[in-house]
Amino acid sequence: MPSAKVAKTGNEIFAEAMRQINPDVVAAYPITPATEIVQIFSQFVADGLVKTEYIAVESEHSAMSACIGASAAGARTMTGTSAQGLALMWEMLYIAAGLRLPIIMAVVNRALSAPINIHCDHSDTMGARDSGWIQIYSENVQEAYDNMIQAVRIAEHPEVKLPVMVTTDGFILSHCLEVVEILDDADVQRFVGEPPKRHTLLDFENPITIGALDLQDYYFEHRRQVAEAMNNCGRIIEQIASEYANLTGRKYEFFERYRLDDAEYAIVLIGSTAGTAKEVVDRLRVGGKKVGLLKIRVFRPFDYLKIREILKNIRVIGVMDRADGLNSFCGPLYTEICTALYESDNRPVLANFIYGLGGREVKESDIEQVFDELFKIDREGKKVNTKYIGVRE
Amino acid sequence: MPSIKELAKRKEKFVSGHRLCPGCGAGVVARLVMLAIDKPVVVGCATGCLEVSSTIFPYTSWDTPFIHSAFENVAATISGVESAYKALKKQGKIDKDIVFVAFGGDGGTYDIGLQSLSGAAERGHRMLYVCYNNQAYMNTGIQRSSATPKGASTTTSPAGKVIPGKIQFSKDIMSIMIAHRIPYVAQTIPGRWNDIVNKVEKAINTDGFSFINVLSPCRLGWPHKPELAMEITRLAVDTCFWPLYEVIDGKYKLNYKPKEKKPITEWLKIQARFAHLLKPGNEHIVEEIQKEIDRRWEDLLRKCETS
Ligand SMILES: Cc1ncc(C[n+]2csc(CCOP(=O)(O)OP(=O)(O)O)c2C)c(N)n1
Numbered sequence: 001m002p003s004a005k006v007a008k009t010g011n012e013i014f015a016e017a018m019r020q021i022n023p024d025v026v027a028a029y030p031i032t033p034a035t036e037i038v039q040i041f042s043q044f045v046a047d048g049l050v051k052t053e054y055i056a057v058e059s060e061h062s063a064m065s066a067c068i069g070a071s072a073a074g075a076r077t078m079t080g081t082s083a084q085g086l087a088l089m090w091e092m093l094y095i096a097a098g099l100r101l102p103i104i105m106a107v108v109n110r111a112l113s114a115p116i117n118i119h120c121d122h123s124d125t126m127g128a129r130d131s132g133w134i135q136i137y138s139e140n141v142q143e144a145y146d147n148m149i150q151a152v153r154i155a156e157h158p159e160v161k162l163p164v165m166v167t168t169d170g171f172i173l174s175h176c177l178e179v180v181e182i183l184d185d186a187d188v189q190r191f192v193g194e195p196p197k198r199h200t201l202l203d204f205e206n207p208i209t210i211g212a213l214d215l216q217d218y219y220f221e222h223r224r225q226v227a228e229a230m231n232n233c234g235r236i237i238e239q240i241a242s243e244y245a246n247l248t249g250r251k252y253e254f255f256e257r258y259r260l261d262d263a264e265y266a267i268v269l270i271g272s273t274a275g276t277a278k279e280v281v282d283r284l285r286v287g288g289k290k291v292g293l294l295k296i297r298v299f300r301p302f303d304y305l306k307i308r309e310i311l312k313n314i315r316v317i318g319v320m321d322r323a324d325g326l327n328s329f330c331g332p333l334y335t336e337i338c339t340a341l342y343e344s345d346n347r348p349v350l351a352n353f354i355y356g357l358g359g360r361e362v363k364e365s366d367i368e369q370v371f372d373e374l375f376k377i378d379r380e381g382k383k384v385n386t387k388y389i390g391v392r393e
Numbered sequence: 394m395p396s397i398k399e400l401a402k403r404k405e406k407f408v409s410g411h412r413l414c415p416g417c418g419a420g421v422v423a424r425l426v427m428l429a430i431d432k433p434v435v436v437g438c439a440t441g442c443l444e445v446s447s448t449i450f451p452y453t454s455w456d457t458p459f460i461h462s463a464f465e466n467v468a469a470t471i472s473g474v475e476s477a478y479k480a481l482k483k484q485g486k487i488d489k490d491i492v493f494v495a496f497g498g499d500g501g502t503y504d505i506g507l508q509s510l511s512g513a514a515e516r517g518h519r520m521l522y523v524c525y526n527n528q529a530y531m532n533t534g535i536q537r538s539s540a541t542p543k544g545a546s547t548t549t550s551p552a553g554k555v556i557p558g559k560i561q562f563s564k565d566i567m568s569i570m571i572a573h574r575i576p577y578v579a580q581t582i583p584g585r586w587n588d589i590v591n592k593v594e595k596a597i598n599t600d601g602f603s604f605i606n607v608l609s610p611c612r613l614g615w616p617h618k619p620e621l622a623m624e625i626t627r628l629a630v631d632t633c634f635w636p637l638y639e640v641i642d643g644k645y646k647l648n649y650k651p652k653e654k655k656p657i658t659e660w661l662k663i664q665a666r667f668a669h670l671l672k673p674g675n676e677h678i679v680e681e682i683q684k685e686i687d688r689r690w691e692d693l694l695r696k697c698e699t700s
Pocket residue numbers: 439440441442443464465497498499500501502527528529530531532533538
């Protein structure tokens with residue numbers, strides 16, 4: 001397996017992965033912090049390094065619309081965006097999934113307006129969590145690269161045919177340099193291969209109507225099929241991860257379990273904060289505390305059964321959400337973890353912590369504070385309401 | 394340009410069985426446009442009467458590849474299809490010459506879809522964009538659009554005791570599209586099959602983006618007698634309400650000059666949406682409408698003479 005070590009930011013690595021994938025069509029629109037992805041990629045196009053038709057659309061709504069057209073025509077299609085751009089695509093996200101189009105999107109997580117803010121939180125992609133897109137989050141730049149390469153195979157798999165978004169934390173990953181191992185162009189090409197055959201708009205032997213009007217008699221069945229694809233794609237995500245592990249030695253699961261085996265207290269979270277949390281776990285472990293971390297990598301589909309298995313013996317769990325649910329109770333990840341554990345015989349105590357909105361820095365002391373809360377809940381036997389970490393209240 | 398006999402022998406790509414109202418102009422427009430294209434063609438359609446009536450699953454009236462994605466974005470959707478075609482052709486994965494057509498209603502064109510239309514035109518994708526213009530949002534129940542003519546009563550610009558229907562004149566989409574400096578822009582009606590077929594032929598043989606605005610009667614929204622659908626479009630031309638013209642590489646060309654310009658009342662009086670205008674007390678509105686039609690007509694004649 002020939003590979004190279006390179007120093008790249010999250011945005012550079014997304015662009016690099018896209019160059020190696022060499023899609024047929026990219027349609028994209030700039031937005032901080034994802035802008036560089038399209039800038040770097042259009043330079044690749046200008047320099048003839050890719051065969052891609054690049055559509056410099058006039059908005060993100062048109063970016064996703066053009067991706068839908070291109071993918072329906074049989075092209076391997078990619079795009080990238082953040083926050084307001086993803087919000088503007090919202091209508092089309094559901095359509096991309098409903099039409100079962102394997103579009104790949106790099107999303108650099110950023111807070112949603114208002115107030116306008118360009119820094120990281122997960123409210124943008126959390127808002128798209130029920131759209132039928134597979135969602136894979138990255139802890140670091142290496143994962144972003146690895147996730148992107150695998151995403152192509154996942155999306156296009158004949159039993160999946162769903163769009164995939166791969167995310168990085170805005171600025172924290174998108175603009176930070178990291179030394180990562182990348183594959184040879186040829187290995188990437190071999191791994192992604194030719195896209196499997198689908199029914200497409202350019203097949204005049206078999207003309208098809210895409211996006212027909214489905215009324216009471218068919219809509220439900222077609223939506224049920226989307227659900228079925230989501231239900232079943234976990235197995236394929238794992239299959240592709242193991243092929244990827246054979247190629248790279250880097251093995252990915254839906255989750256990363258960090259020192260969880262004998263843990264009594266655990267934090268569950270998504271994204272780059274996992275790095276910080278691991279440091280704190282290590283330190284508390286030295287002090288004899290049985291603590292651990294569960295990092296969620298694949299959020300859609302969400303593997304409820306495995307989560308239940310992994311977390312059932314923990315005494316107290318802190319679920320950290322980098323997005324608010326504004327439902328007067330909790331954040332979106334908390335809802336999922338609660339659901340997963342409801343049917344466990346041995347239900348751990350759960351607490352929710354909302355943190356890091358709008359790029360608010362997450363320090364080790366914040367993670368320590370969360371663990372302290374978990375210890376306290378255990379000591380006092382009292383559950384707490386959702387807490388906001390690192391905010392002036 | 395094919396004769397009507399030749400056209401009649403061509404394989405239909407927009408076939409019967411759709412559920413447009415009897416006397417609807419949109420079906421005639423779609424059929425004539427598709428007949429005029431004697432090549433492999435991919436069709437996109439914005440949400441609206443034409444799309445919902447022609448693709449009710451598991452049926453379709455499109456015997457050619459067809460895509461609908463949403464309301465405001467048919468130009469962007471077809472931009473993607475056309476780009477995919479370019480990419481795959483470059484790679485030798487496809488060898489056919491394929492034509493791309495986008496259909497949008499006036500709502501999907503003048504209003505909510507204007508941005509995506511403008512973007513696609515500016516980027517110069519090779520596609521024909523056909524606005525089948527029935528001058529209101531018919532699919533959702535006859536709401537006004539910016540293509541609705543002044544004075545027309547719609548469900549969101551109803552003629553009432555103090556407001557006599559739509560206050561504004563229609564948006565001049567033709568000038569907007571011409572200002573994009575695309576190679577081909579034309580206005581036509583389904584009531585003159587040779588005019589529309591000729592224009593579609595020219596458009597698809599143009600290297601770049603082309604735009605055709607087609608007046609498309611709506612028997613429910615205007616409303617008119619269904620059997621008058623084609624006649625009403627010819628009357629729109631003879632009153633100079635809807636001149637037939639084209640702009641090729643910036644040069645204006647009038648395709649038809651009525652021998653005798655009919656007064657606009659001829660066109661107004663056969664449509665119930667204008668009925669209130671013909672009642673006593675509203676003469677000044679009819680006068681204003683006539684004046685604006687005259688002004689736009691003179692303006693067009695001048696452009697045709699000087700370009
Ligand atoms: C974003 C969005 N807003 C509103 C609608 C509802 N809607 C569907 S069709 C339509 C009007 C279509 O009008 P037009 O484009 O003129 O086509 P027509 O039905 O008149 O042929 C509207 C408002 C929609 N589908 N999508």
